[in-house]
Amino acid sequence: MTNDTVTGIARTAGRRGFSPARGRVPARRRPISARLLDGALTLPALAIYIVLMVVPVGYAVYYSFTTYNGIPSQSPTWVGLDNYRRIFEDPANEMHSSVMVTATIAIVGSLLVNAIALGLALLLQRKSRFNSFGRAVMFYPHVLSALIVGFLWQALLGPQGAINALMETMMGSRLPFLSDPTWALWTLIGVIVWAQFGVQLVLYIAGLQAVSVDLLEAARIDGASRFQVFRHVTWPALASTVTVTIITSVLSLLKAYDVVLGLTNGGPGGATQTWAYEILAVSFPNNKVGLASAQAVLLIIAAGILSFSIIAMRRKAESGSEAVG
Amino acid sequence: MKRSRRMSTALRITFLGLLSAAMLVPMYILVINAFKPQQDILLSPLTINPETATTEFLAAAWNSTQFPVVEGYIFTIFLVIACNLVSIGVSIPAAYVIARTPGFVFAAMLMFFVAGMFIPSQIILVPTIFVLKALGLMGTVPGLVLFMSATMIPFTLFIFSGYIRMLPRSLDEAAAIDGAGRLRIIWTIVFPLMKPIVATAFILNALSAWNDFVSPQLILGPGSTAKTITTGVYAAVSSYSTNYEIVFPTLLLAVAPILVIFIAMQRFIMGGLASGAVKG
Numbered sequence: 001m002t003n004d005t006v007t008g009i010a011r012t013a014g015r016r017g018f019s020p021a022r023g024r025v026p027a028r029r030r031p032i033s034a035r036l037l038d039g040a041l042t043l044p045a046l047a048i049y050i051v052l053m054v055v056p057v058g059y060a061v062y063y064s065f066t067t068y069n070g071i072p073s074q075s076p077t078w079v080g081l082d083n084y085r086r087i088f089e090d091p092a093n094e095m096h097s098s099v100m101v102t103a104t105i106a107i108v109g110s111l112l113v114n115a116i117a118l119g120l121a122l123l124l125q126r127k128s129r130f131n132s133f134g135r136a137v138m139f140y141p142h143v144l145s146a147l148i149v150g151f152l153w154q155a156l157l158g159p160q161g162a163i164n165a166l167m168e169t170m171m172g173s174r175l176p177f178l179s180d181p182t183w184a185l186w187t188l189i190g191v192i193v194w195a196q197f198g199v200q201l202v203l204y205i206a207g208l209q210a211v212s213v214d215l216l217e218a219a220r221i222d223g224a225s226r227f228q229v230f231r232h233v234t235w236p237a238l239a240s241t242v243t244v245t246i247i248t249s250v251l252s253l254l255k256a257y258d259v260v261l262g263l264t265n266g267g268p269g270g271a272t273q274t275w276a277y278e279i280l281a282v283s284f285p286n287n288k289v290g291l292a293s294a295q296a297v298l299l300i301i302a303a304g305i306l307s308f309s310i311i312a313m314r315r316k317a318e319s320g321s322e323a324v325g
Numbered sequence: 326m327k328r329s330r331r332m333s334t335a336l337r338i339t340f341l342g343l344l345s346a347a348m349l350v351p352m353y354i355l356v357i358n359a360f361k362p363q364q365d366i367l368l369s370p371l372t373i374n375p376e377t378a379t380t381e382f383l384a385a386a387w388n389s390t391q392f393p394v395v396e397g398y399i400f401t402i403f404l405v406i407a408c409n410l411v412s413i414g415v416s417i418p419a420a421y422v423i424a425r426t427p428g429f430v431f432a433a434m435l436m437f438f439v440a441g442m443f444i445p446s447q448i449i450l451v452p453t454i455f456v457l458k459a460l461g462l463m464g465t466v467p468g469l470v471l472f473m474s475a476t477m478i479p480f481t482l483f484i485f486s487g488y489i490r491m492l493p494r495s496l497d498e499a500a501a502i503d504g505a506g507r508l509r510i511i512w513t514i515v516f517p518l519m520k521p522i523v524a525t526a527f528i529l530n531a532l533s534a535w536n537d538f539v540s541p542q543l544i545l546g547p548g549s550t551a552k553t554i555t556t557g558v559y560a561a562v563s564s565y566s567t568n569y570e571i572v573f574p575t576l577l578l579a580v581a582p583i584l585v586i587f588i589a590m591q592r593f594i595m596g597g598l599a600s601g602a603v604k605g
Contacts (some may be wrong), residue, residue, distance in 0.1 A: 037507055038422045042434065045419035045478055048411070051460075052453060052475035053441050059452035072458075120344075123337055130338065136591045137345040140352075143587045143594070144580055145536035145555045151562050152351055155572050162354050162370030194348075199598065206599030255445040258538045261559075276448060280539065284451050296448045303443050 057300065064294035069287040076290070083294035094270060095278060095295075101185065102275040105256055106306075109189050110249040113197045117245065118238075120197075121204035122230075135205065139198035146195065150262020153191045154178065181271030184264050188272045191263055192256060200245045207241030208234070236317070243314040247307050254303055257281075275299055352584075358569060359383055359577040366569045386574035392557035394578050401553045404470065404541075405534045409527050411474035412481050416526075417519070420485035421511050425497070435486060441479030447539040454543060466551065469544045473534055481526045484601050488522040489515060525597035532594075535583060554579050 064083055066076035090096045120138060124131045141149060156162050157177035164174045177187045211234055219229045257276035260266060266273040266281065273282070275295065283292035357373040358366045360380065387394050419438075423431045453472055454463060462468030496518075497510045505513070516523075538555035545551055552560065558579045565571045587594060 034507075038426055041418035041422045041507065041511075042431075044415040045438075045482060046434075048415060048471060048475045049438060049441060049478045052456065052472050053444060053446075053449065053479075056449045056452040056456050057444060059455055060449065063452060063455075070455075120341075123341060130341070132592070134341050134345055135595060136588075137348050139591070139595055140584065140587060141348075143532060143536075143583050145538060147536075147538045147555050148558060148576055148579055151558065151566070151572065152355060152576055154566060155569060155576070156351055156354060158567065160367060160567055160569075162358070162366070165367055165370050202595045202598050251443070251445070255447060257447055258555075261538075276445070279448060279451065280543075289451065292451050296451060299448050300444055303445060307443055 060293040060296050060300075062293075063290050064297045066290045068289040068293075070284075070289040071287065079290070083291050084298075086291065087294060087298065094273075094282075097270060098273045098275050098278040101271070101273060102254060102256070104185065105189055105192065105274065106250050106253040109192050109196075109253045110246060112189070112193045113200050113249045113253075114242075114245055116193065117197045117200035118204050121201050121208055122234075124201070125205055125208045135198075135201065138201050141195040142198050144195070146256075146258035147262045149191065149195045150259040150264075152262075153187075153194075154263050157187060178264055179268055181268055184268055184272050188256075188260065188263055192253065192259055195259065196249065196252065200249055203241060203245050203248075204238070207238045210241075211237040239314065239318040243311065243318060246314075247310050250306055250310070251303055254299065254306070355573055355577055355580070358573040361573075363568065363570045366573070382570050383574045383577070386561070386571065386578055389561050389571075389575065392552060392561035392575060394557070397552050397554045397557040397579075398582060400551055401535055404473065404553060405531045407470045408473045408477060408534045409530050411470060412477035412530060413523060413526055415474075416478055416481040416485050417516060417523075418508075418511055420482050421489055421507075421515055423482070424486040424489035425494070435483070438479050438482050441476075442483065446476035450539060450543050457544065463544065464546055464549070466545075469541055472544060473537060473540055476540075477526075477530045477533065480601075481530065484522055484526060485519065488519060492518055521600070524593065525601040528590075528594050528597040529601055 063076060065078060065080055067079050067082070068074070068076035087095050120134075124134050124138075144152075154161070157164065159174065159176075159179055161177075164177070168174055176183050178184050215233050215237070216229060219233050224232065255276045256274050257280055260272055260274050260277050261281070264272040266277050276299070279292050279295045279299070283289075283295060354370060358370060359382065360378040361373060362377075362379070362382070365374075365377065386392070423435050450472075457463040457468045457472070460468070462471065492515065497514055500510050500514050536555065537553070538559065541549075541551075541553045541556050542559065545556070547556075547560070549556075558575055561575045562572055
């Protein structure tokens with residue numbers, strides 16, 4: 001057979017297997033110099049990634065067990081789980097409220113973002129001039145920095161802001177968008193949704209383009225209503241897109257910080273203080289590096305657990321999509 | 326049947342038209358109010374009188390000492406290019422080796438990199454500051470570039486290795502038979518074929534570098550003379566948030582270039598996002 005030739009080429013090319021089926025068959029090892037070169041090629045990426053991403057995570061874990069205050073002359077003292085205990089018991093009740101704020105933003109925000117994005121994607125999926133204009137308009141807030149989005153909406157919705165000034169002249173009353181704790185939280189969520197749904201919209205449109213036209217047509221010929229076509233053909237075929245859009249939106253909502261800084265600065269009275277805000281604007285500036293690290297570690301763990309559970313939950317839906325697609 | 330379809334098209338266009346207009350209202354208010362004095366902004370935020378419109382406040386924002394606008398643009402563009410050079414430059418060879426070498430080691434290495442996508446980069450900044458201090462890079466531009474590149478590497482490498490897997494192996498095998506070494510294969514055979522995915526990575530990394538606020542603010546320090554657009558806006562606006570004569574012109578100067586770039590390149594920006602996240 002041609003297997004010999006193939007292995008010969010593969011060997012010359014410096015590789016072990018050739019076809020996926022043969023991948024496991026142990027062929028002759030590549031010369032050590034070639035393998036060293038392979039290692040060397042991954043080295044720059046590994047070095048930067050390890051030193052500036054992995055090592056800091058390690059440091060965060062270490063500091064989270066200490067009362068380090070970040071002052072160079074002081075050294076960290078080991079206190080075990082004290083920082084974590086403090087976060088869970090939370091005597092002053094400031095951390096639990098920021099967990100609640102973050103959870104509300106992540107859950108409500110990602111549901112809203114995905115619902116709006118999917119709905120609009122269905123309306124904007126055909127290619128036309130009007131639709132590409134619409135897509136661009138829905139997407140543009142994403143190219144603005146979150147900090148600027150926050151400042152912009154603060155100028156619009158603040159007590160002196162443009163929208164309140166307008167309501168005053170038209171209806172004679174103002175709304176406490178940013179000055180009432182409950183209003184401020186929902187305003188923040190609204191602003192985040194305004195800024196973010198465009199990204200998910202683009203992802204959904206890309207996903208919709210991959211839905212089999214034959215299946216859609218067949219369903220229509222069989223007399224399925226619009227809703228039935230969506231429910232039984234489009235939605236299952238979108239399964240992997242939905243997984244991506246949910247994970248990306250939840251991860252970006254979990255770390256909301258810039259937009260909070262610009263819009264409300266955590267106020268009024270901590271009502272919009274997110275977990276990331278707590279870490280970067282409360283614990284760290286107050287020289288509580290140990291506590292800030294414990295909070296960062298918990299956020300990373302939460303992000304990991306959430307992502308993996310979303311992937312696990314979506315696995316069933318995605319395997320269903322293979323049957324359809 | 327036909328009439329109901331026309332009706333629904335009309336409904337769809339009306340709905341989307343109204344929504345598009347609503348999405349643009351904040352931008353409209355931002356633009357017109359950048360040319361008006363405080364009194365006019367408070368009294369009539371939605372209209373502009375061309376006779377009293379003035380560029381005086383824009384000029385004041387342009388000359389602001391807290392936010393040196395031109396230097397801000399230049400420094401931010403420099404960051405965008407430097408971070409892309411570093412993150413794409415190191416990701417290509419690593420992704421090539423990972424995609425083309427079978428075996429457990431490189432599969433595990435890919436997982437190791439991908440795990441980085443779940444680390445919220447702004448949160449990891451607090452401990453990163455101590456690492457940078459130990460390296461003597463805290464408060465320096467190289468330190469900032471290296472950290473921002475490190476946060477871009479996981480995603481860049483992930484989409485690159487997925488893309489290289491789709492390229493036919495016979496190409497690099499042919500080159501190998503002709504006597505090309507690995508480095509040569511990567512830069513003369515594989516890299517040119519990767520143009521679409523490199524463009525995608527460049528666009529997405531550029532957007533995140535352009536908009537990053539926390540990294541430059543914390544690594545360079547709030548008092549740093551090198552200001553990006555976002556740290557400059559923060560310095561200029563945060564303490565004057567009700568002085569709209571400062572707020573609106575400063576924000577307009579900050580968003581104008583990226584909006585112009587977006588309008589010119591929107592197809593590629595949105596297309597890049599779609600191909601990077603879904604197909605990668």
